[in-house]
Amino acid sequence: MKIKLIDLTIMGDERGSLIALEQNHNVPFDVKRVYYIFGTQDNVCRGHHAHRNLKQLAICVSGYCTFLLDDGKTKEHIQLSSPTQGLLIEGLIWREMYNFSKDCVLMVLADEYYNPEDYIRDYQQFLKESQK
Numbered sequence: 001m002k003i004k005l006i007d008l009t010i011m012g013d014e015r016g017s018l019i020a021l022e023q024n025h026n027v028p029f030d031v032k033r034v035y036y037i038f039g040t041q042d043n044v045c046r047g048h049h050a051h052r053n054l055k056q057l058a059i060c061v062s063g064y065c066t067f068l069l070d071d072g073k074t075k076e077h078i079q080l081s082s083p084t085q086g087l088l089i090e091g092l093i094w095r096e097m098y099n100f101s102k103d104c105v106l107m108v109l110a111d112e113y114y115n116p117e118d119y120i121r122d123y124q125q126f127l128k129e130s131q132k
């Protein structure tokens with residue numbers, strides 16, 4: 001599966017911690033878009049889609065949430081619970097996000113602008129395209 005956990009280096013001192021994200025350095029693509037999900041209500045599951053052509057790096061900068069990742073053959077559940085860890089998602093991968101803590105802020109960097117046409121929102125269609 002085209003996913004990878006990236007450890008982000010902390011610049012820490014007696015005042016606390018700082019992490020810098022730099023395109024094509026610790027973020028392995030050109031960054032065109034950043035969005036973040038917060039204030040998620042209890043028992044909400046988001047996502048339910050795959051992208052035909054998008055690279056994303058997801059970082060839970062506060063709290064925690066869990067990703068279900070599915071490449072059409074295998075499924076993985078990955079909990080993000082640290083601002084020092086980035087989840088890189090590339091290729092045709094179905095994703096769902098659930099188990100959000102109340103304080104969860106899930107930040108996502110992407111290599112393309114928002115494009116609804118890049119989404120596959122039907123799971124059967126995703127399975128069809130992932131077998132190609």
Ligand code: TYD
Pocket residue numbers: 033035046047048049114
């Ligand atoms: P949605 O795709 O439902 O989010 P998720 O798949 O993470 O649960 O997006 C919610 C709304 O926000 C929807 O109207 C589309 C819009 N949106 C943008 O305008 N730009 C973006 O970058 C994203 C991710 C969503």
